[in-house]
Amino acid sequence: MISKQSVIVAKWEFLRFFKWKQQLISYLLMMAVMAAVALWSYFTDESRKVYRIAVPAEFSISNSEQFQFQRPTIDFEAQLAQLQADERWHAVVTVNTTDTAAHKVELHTLAAKKWQQQLETELSNYFRQQYATELQLTPAQLEMLQQPVSVEYTYLDENFKGKDTPEKMIALGVLILLFIGLSTAFGQVLLSITGEKQQRVTEQLYAIVTPQQWMDGKVLGHSLSAMKAMVTSALVMLLVFIVVSVVVRDDGINLSWLNWAVLAWLVPFALLGVLLSACFMGAIAASIDDPNTSGKGAVMMITWLPMLFTYLVIDSPTGSAMTILSWLPLTSFAAMPVKMAMVDLPWWQPALSLLLLVAAVGWMRRVAGRIFLRGMQMYGKEPSWGQIVGWALSNKTD
Amino acid sequence: MQLSVSTISKDYGDIAAVRKVSFQINSGDIFALLGPNGAGKSSIIRMLVGMTRPDSGTIQVSHQNEVYDHVPRRLLGYLPEDRGLYPDKSIEKNLLYLAQLHGLSKQKALQEMAHWLEVFDLSDRRDEELKQLSKGNQQKVQLIAAVLHQPALVILDEPFSGLDPINQEKVVGFLKALKSRGMTVILSAHQMAMVEKLADHMLLMARGSVILAGTLADIQQQAGPQRQIAISCTDAVEVEQLQQWLPGLTIEGLSANKFLLTLTAEQSVSATLKRLVNELELTQVEMQTADLHQLYLMAMAQHQQRDPA
Numbered sequence: 074m075i076s077k078q079s080v081i082v083a084k085w086e087f088l089r090f091f092k093w094k095q096q097l098i099s100y101l102l103m104m105a106v107m108a109a110v111a112l113w114s115y116f117t118d119e120s121r122k123v124y125r126i127a128v129p130a131e132f133s134i135s136n137s138e139q140f141q142f143q144r145p146t147i148d149f150e151a152q153l154a155q156l157q158a159d160e161r162w163h164a165v166v167t168v169n170t171t172d173t174a175a176h177k178v179e180l181h182t183l184a185a186k187k188w189q190q191q192l193e194t195e196l197s198n199y200f201r202q203q204y205a206t207e208l209q210l211t212p213a214q215l216e217m218l219q220q221p222v223s224v225e226y227t228y229l230d231e232n233f234k235g236k237d238t239p240e241k242m243i244a245l246g247v248l249i250l251l252f253i254g255l256s257t258a259f260g261q262v263l264l265s266i267t268g269e270k271q272q273r274v275t276e277q278l279y280a281i282v283t284p285q286q287w288m289d290g291k292v293l294g295h296s297l298s299a300m301k302a303m304v305t306s307a308l309v310m311l312l313v314f315i316v317v318s319v320v321v322r323d324d325g326i327n328l329s330w331l332n333w334a335v336l337a338w339l340v341p342f343a344l345l346g347v348l349l350s351a352c353f354m355g356a357i358a359a360s361i362d363d364p365n366t367s368g369k370g371a372v373m374m375i376t377w378l379p380m381l382f383t384y385l386v387i388d389s390p391t392g393s394a395m396t397i398l399s400w401l402p403l404t405s406f407a408a409m410p411v412k413m414a415m416v417d418l419p420w421w422q423p424a425l426s427l428l429l430l431v432a433a434v435g436w437m438r439r440v441a442g443r444i445f446l447r448g449m450q451m452y453g454k455e456p457s458w459g460q461i462v463g464w465a466l467s468n469k470t471d
Numbered sequence: 472m473q474l475s476v477s478t479i480s481k482d483y484g485d486i487a488a489v490r491k492v493s494f495q496i497n498s499g500d501i502f503a504l505l506g507p508n509g510a511g512k513s514s515i516i517r518m519l520v521g522m523t524r525p526d527s528g529t530i531q532v533s534h535q536n537e538v539y540d541h542v543p544r545r546l547l548g549y550l551p552e553d554r555g556l557y558p559d560k561s562i563e564k565n566l567l568y569l570a571q572l573h574g575l576s577k578q579k580a581l582q583e584m585a586h587w588l589e590v591f592d593l594s595d596r597r598d599e600e601l602k603q604l605s606k607g608n609q610q611k612v613q614l615i616a617a618v619l620h621q622p623a624l625v626i627l628d629e630p631f632s633g634l635d636p637i638n639q640e641k642v643v644g645f646l647k648a649l650k651s652r653g654m655t656v657i658l659s660a661h662q663m664a665m666v667e668k669l670a671d672h673m674l675l676m677a678r679g680s681v682i683l684a685g686t687l688a689d690i691q692q693q694a695g696p697q698r699q700i701a702i703s704c705t706d707a708v709e710v711e712q713l714q715q716w717l718p719g720l721t722i723e724g725l726s727a728n729k730f731l732l733t734l735t736a737e738q739s740v741s742a743t744l745k746r747l748v749n750e751l752e753l754t755q756v757e758m759q760t761a762d763l764h765q766l767y768l769m770a771m772a773q774h775q776q777r778d779p780a
Contacts, residue, residue: 273555
């Protein structure tokens with residue numbers, strides 16, 4: 074059980090890295106950046122403007138929303154002069170008919186612009202239509218030629234929800250959020266524990282709380298920080314999605330793709346995963362005497378491996394690799410939610426995986442407490458990896 | 472509260488940090504651990520705090536009809552030798568955090584904090600970050616942190632180090648205030664003048680062993696019947712000249728015509744004075760008792776002679 078002292082340490086650690094004002098300012102800045110991007114996109118959107126294009130007299134191309142095709146009676150040089158004076162044309166199109174194999178179209182314009190790609194597409198469609206007419210193809214034949222081959226997958230495993238589904242996006246989102254959470258915990262745990270050692274607070278704290286209470290508080294506080302970072306990032310992702318849907322695509326808000334059942338499972342898996350990783354990070358940080366000279370800090374990045382391994386097998390959610398990862402307590406916090414997002418599983422599977430994870434967190438918590446105590450008793454000397462493993466496997470608590 | 476330490480020893484590899492040390496401290500006493508660097512003071516303190524365990528021997532604490540084989544954390548206030556708090560947090564936040572960890576309510580912690588900040592003239596600086604304070608003031612905050620929860624036993628490792636004489640006197644007053652509140656205090660120090668003013672009992676250590684122990688009077692007695700004579704004479708005289716007239720005496724020149732003579736048990740006061748009267752015109756003669764500083768130096772010198780390794 075978590076003691077009252079551990080809760081006080083956790084609160085202290087959480088608030089040490091959480092400044093209300095700075096947090097609020099960062100949210101406002103984030104929203105300002107998003108607003109600026111949206112405004113920039115709106116005012117620089119070339120697709121909303123109408124462009125006048127001079128085409129040869131024999132062109133039968135129709136006008137579109139974006140392009141007005143006109144057939145001037147003045148000669149080419151005069152058209153170019155008008156283009157340069159920016160009086161009448163945005164572009165002048167000429168066709169070289171000497172080459173009989175294909176038409177060579179030349180586009181004369183002042184400078185490269187994004188709308189010219191759209192014009193190129195319009196001209197290509199026009200010429201494709203012209204060739205079809207010359208070859209006496211029916212519109213249906215032409216459409217058939219233009220259609221790419223469509224391959225549809227049929228999965229015999231009824232539990233598999235499909236490859237390129239919203240579920241996969243949720244799974245990827247889960248991995249990204251875990252990565253954000255663990256990166257937050259990594260920085261804070263390292264800074265907090267080694268910082269306290271360097272500021273000589275540790276020995277004083279030892280006289281007040283037990284090493285286990287101290288480690289529990291640290292782990293809990295920084296795990297809460299990590300969860301806060303994950304929740305914040307999830308909200309920002311959702312906000313971006315809503316802004317893109319409403320403002321850019323004009324589709325309205327549609328969150329039907331969100332799988333609430335998976336999200337409900339995600340919370341305990343993510344929390345336990347962060348706790349497990351924070352315990353591991355705490356154990357390593359507790360063995361570091363001086364972060365400037367120790368190479369042990371990099372080992373804390375091992376906690377990112379579960380996300381990496383899961384990402385590598387994300388396209389085979391029913392494969393044996395994903396199965397192993399989703400049961401192994403050291404990786405299940407990343408793999409099981411991803412698997413659940415993509416495959417329908419009986420309830421007992423995530424429940425059992427969660428139980429194994431709880432046991433792993435309990436064990437790792439004890440290990441972190443032991444390593445902290447033993448590391449502190451070495452007074453300025455950094456323990457070897459052999460000693461750390463020995464302490465981790467021993468049962469001694471004092 | 473009573474603390475009994477019985478024949479504790481502690482080795483770090485091949486180094487014997489503490490060798491069969493025993494002592495007893497009664498409730499409300501101020502107990503001083505004295506000795507040069509490496510004498511074993513901090514090793515004893517770390518065993519009392521529970522950071523390490525003795526390789527042999529026992530530590531026993533009796534408090535309110537309960538007996539423990541260690542010092543319970545709730546009874547303990549501790550100022551470590553290697554000390555520090557959170558530099559980017561205010562005095563109040565630092566103290567409040569530690570007090571709450573000790574189990575104090577916020578209200579009680581603020582009340583105690585106000586009292587001790589007043590004692591150390593820091594009341595109007597409670598909202599300042601610790602890093603804005605001088606080293607001496609930071610040390611005062613650490614002393615407050617060690618006693619906010621009114622522990623039965625306060626262990627202070629080098630409480631005077633880094634303080635100027637005025638602040639050292641303030642710490643003396645602080646320690647007396649702890650005693651008057653019934654707290655038992657263990658301190659280690661090099662400042663003998665401060666210890667002499669404060670300590671009820673003391674333990675003088677060298678290389679992990681006890682050299683002298685007891686009250687100041689006990690230690691003076693254990694050190695032998697050391698007598699000192701302070702003399703003043705009309706004319707200036709060289710110490711070497713005095714040494715020729717009084718062979719075997721320890722002579723310290725205080726000025727050109729003032730000297731401190733230390734006699735051993737075998738040397739006669741009257742014979743010494745007779746010889747001086749024959750050679751010099753004395754204007755003042757005063758018998759003195761060796762203070763703790765001198766006793767410490769003499770004891771250390773004797774120990775060095777006995778155990779040169």
